[in-house]
Amino acid sequence: MRRHGWRLGLLVLVMSFVFAASAAAQSGQLEIFSWWAGDEGPALEALIERYESLYPDVDVINATVTGGSGVNAKAVLKTRMLGGDPPATFQVHAGQELIGTWVLAERMEDLTFLYEQEGWFDVLPEELIKLLSTEDGIWSVPVNIHRSNVMYYIPENLEKWGVDVPKTWDEFLTIAPKLQAQGIVPLSLGENWTVIHLWESVALAVLGPDGWESLWAGELSWTSPEVVETWELLGRILEYTNSDAPSLTWQQATDMIVDGEAAFNIMGDWASGYMSTTLGLEAGTGFGWAPSPGTEGIFMMLADSFGLPKGSPNREATLAWLRTVGSREGQDIFNPLKGSISPRLDSDLSLYDTYGRSAARDWQNSRIVGSLQHGVVANERFMNDFATVMEIFLSSRNAVAASNAAQAVAAQAGIGF
Amino acid sequence: MRTGKDRLLAGLMLAPSLILLAIFVYGFIGQTISVSLTDWGQGASLAVRPEVHFVGLENYRQLFTGILDIRFRQDLVNMVFFTLFFVVLCLGVGLLLASLLDRPLKGEGFFRTVFLFPMALSFVVTGTIWRWMLQPRGGVNVLPTLVGLPRLEFLWTTSRDQVLQFNWQWVPGALLLTAGLVLFLLGIRAWRRGERRRAGLLAFPGAVVSLIVVLGNPGGWSGLPFAEPHGFNLAMIGIVLAAAWQMSGYTMALYLAGLRAIPGELKEAAEVDGATPLQVYRYVQLPLLKPITLSAVVILGHIALKIFDLIFAMTGPDNAVTSVPAILMYLTTFRGNQFAKGASIATLLLLLVSGLIIPYIVSSLRKGEED
Structure with missing residues (x-):
């Protein structure tokens, strides 16, 4: 042709x-x-x-x-x-x-x-x-x-609200209701791609680095119970996010933790540059960071x-x-x-x-x-269709439906071949 | 008088634009359609010589029945609702403004310019302005606080609420039933006028189609195994508002020109007969505006069907609740590298727009001949 x-x-x-x-x-x-x-x-x-x-x-x-x-x-x-x-x-x-x-x-x-x-x-x-x-x-x-799997917070605010930085998602889900009771959004979120960004941190925590790699090598099926679990966990986490998320840019989602409206935010480490250069906060005291829950010792990278x-x-x-x-x-x-x-x-x-x-x-x-969202582990076709998979999940909140759709996309896009 | 030389000259003059049109419009339409019948987009789709096979209507089948193409179907529904509300709102506001300005009014020129100005902006500018105004944390939502009311919480362009839901499985049946009933009613009308032959030709197939739908099992015709709800996304309200803000001034200008073109004698005659201003408006002016309404529907309708830039500027590419097929086509083609599928979405869009434009052109050509 x-x-x-x-x-x-x-x-x-x-x-x-x-x-x-x-x-x-x-x-x-x-x-x-x-x-x-x-x-x-x-x-x-x-x-x-x-x-x-x-x-x-x-x-x-x-x-x-x-x-x-x-x-x-x-x-x-x-x-x-x-x-x-x-x-x-x-x-x-x-x-x-x-x-x-x-x-x-x-x-x-x-x-x-x-x-x-x-x-x-x-x-x-x-x-x-x-x-x-x-x-x-x-x-x-x-x-x-x-680095994609970074969780940001304001140390002073956490002290005020009496919570520690969660090391696992289970810990997060225990402290989230406490934050919500005080009128604080436990996890701030932005427009749609930031949800995929969150999912990859969640999936890395659930599957571990080996599981994550075998998913992209085509050895682990998208419909396996572990992968379905990533969607279920994402669904539970989304209960503790801001309702106006799709209207916000990632910067506005970061602003929410800086303004004391939200406790945590998971974003790539360009958010550090945003907070230290644009907002003028001191790294370490003005804002703090940790690996996203359950991903200690793992560096989910992306590169230009x-x-x-x-x-x-x-x-x-x-x-x-x-x-x-x-x-x-x-x-x-x-x-x-x-x-x-x-x-x-x-x-x-x-x-x-x-x-x-x-x-x-x-x-x-x-x-x-x-990282998936930032082009390392999957081709463009998969990434484009994965946005639709996320859409199916967000509108149905059905973990099995999302897994099935993702499996179909992976097969069409030739993941692991 | 036309001589051979004149014709030759005319032909030569027209040739460059005809050749350019043939290549760059019709040639590329043809190429898009032929690409849409292939599987271009598998594997190394951007190779110098990509491996491409003819697959017939497979892409179209997938768009209407594939599980993953649910987004295409919702986009189509979004587009239909958008077109409907946008056209109705523009016509309503345009007619209202034109009728108000048609009164003898001080500063008419000023108001006319004010209402027409939004049209001078590009959709990208409008989109950016409205994106700011419809931010859930600012703009329109905080307006009530100025008069002491609580602020609004509506998510103008991102709400996931859906109303007017229906099951996509019933769409083919519903469309067929509508077509059948319309044919049947046209047949009845022809019968009343005494055109028996025509009446039979229209009413009989209409009745058959309607009966088949009613007695058959139309739910199974969609090719979808499961019920698939679609509906009007409330998030589209923000888009409709912005688009109508931009285009109702234009509709107003159309109507105003139409009102001014109505001969004064007609109005005077009605007034002499004792008609109130309201009656003059209702029985003299409005009926004479019909052709304007038709032109306005066609112009606004094809803008609405092709809308891309406004939504892209207002919500970005991935806000599926306000997406339309034109945006999906761009993403499928240039982000997902699925050129064939993008081409089939483009072809469907072309068909929809032609369905609106061609009857209009044909009818106005006919009118031109009659004159």
Whole structure:
């Protein structure tokens, strides 16, 4: 079906006239495609600055398409790739989001040689490299690491209300009614994707890291009693969340604990950056964090990464970019600004803030697993349909129905094959 | 006088736009339909040469009977309710404003501009404004506190409450029954007018279809094994409000133009006959506005069926309670990489919109010929 590509290409060509898209076709240019604008823009710009100082002859084009977690950027990227106009390199969530879409389509180059040249096998955790790879190669260079299974709270408020940080969901379910009796929302929640984010922390607690991995390897069925239990537990937890959740962004859900309306919030660790930079709270005293209940010693990771598309307009400059992205210096410039940590085990921790140092310690000492909501363990098709599965659960509150639907989605999306 | 040279010239002048239309409109419609009959979207769907097979109407079958495509069916229901309420609200408010402005009124130009202004905004801007206003913790919900009343708790765009529920299994039967009854009634009307042949042609099949539905087992025709409730999501109220806010000024302008086009003699004649202003309005002006209403329904209707940007700006992609097929199509295609299924949703949308537009175009073309 080559025809599709040809016609889409024509469409993209016309569109590129209309939008005067910057085509980095000539040598000496490097087009970096991402959805990092706004709060995350300065980190990318600093990294580009570092690159420009190393390779002054390359003219870097910073192409961003904004919009929440990249939904619009990914759509634009797909039309460009189908049209035979790939950017030199593009931002992509490391793991199956890249592998299931672009590696399977044979549009990426294997980067194993680069890992060998740069010695990254020695400085990156083995579990991380496993999540970035298939049998045929390693497909991208991670630039940062975020943690998904973090529970936030305000220490002062917990003291006032007389509760401790729950270590398990059972503990949470015992203290939640006490909080509710005082008019406090036990767990604040935001719009729909944050519910999936919560589910993955709950599922990790129920299944454990091995069960979680076998779920994505296709060895554990979605209809098994353990997985049904994850939905049942989620249903019990949702009883203790705010009713206006779907109207709130994740920031507003975080605001609820800061304003003393809610006790706990489970969010990725970008919430640390939000509270310390935007809200000006002191990490450790102004706000506190712990692994989400039942996931002590487990680091559920997600990462942004850059890869090398086949037919990249400027392969040498792109490889140089990937070297910069993966270097210790590059990562220690980027991550303190982004509020994430470096995947490298040799990063200079003095450059990071209190939370960053704590996360980096956990990164080095924990069992590492991948996140679902943020693209590590499942392909895009599964992720898209999983939103519908969550919808089925939220409207029916039927754990078995949700498990059956998820099993159907997993079979269609080829999870574990 | 038309000579061959004139025709050639006319043809040459039209050719570029005809060729562009043929490729970029009809060519791509054709391609979308042909993609919708394949399974493009399995495995390596974005490969240079993706493996694609012809599967006939399988995608459509899944959309209407698949367990996971329950979201598509609810989106369809959302779209129908949205279209209905949006069109009715726009017509009502538009007619009211136009009738008020039609009186001799100081500052008419000012009010006309004020009411028409929202239309100058893009749906994205409207969506963003209303998203703020309908935030459950602020905006409209805190308005009552200004006069000392308790604040509202309604979740304008995210409520999970549903009213007017029905079972999807009954939809095919209900649609058929409606079609049958309409045919039957048209037949009766033809009979009364003395058009016997036509009456038979209409009433007989109508009666047969209705009888089949009544005597048959229409619940089993949907292909769904279980009862599947759908209904009007109260969360759509917020969307309807925002859309109607934007478009009722436009409806007002249409009606105002219609009212101004009514010859003054008609009104005067009625007044001479002793009609009160209300009677003039009811028996002279309103009937003459019918063609305007028809145009307005078609224009508003096709906007409503295609609505995407307003909802995307107001609630984002994953708020299923306010989702419509256009949003689902975007997500299925560009986020889920299921190009064939996205194409079949697009094709269904095209069919729905054409069902509204084509009869209108045909009837106005006919009218043009009669004139």
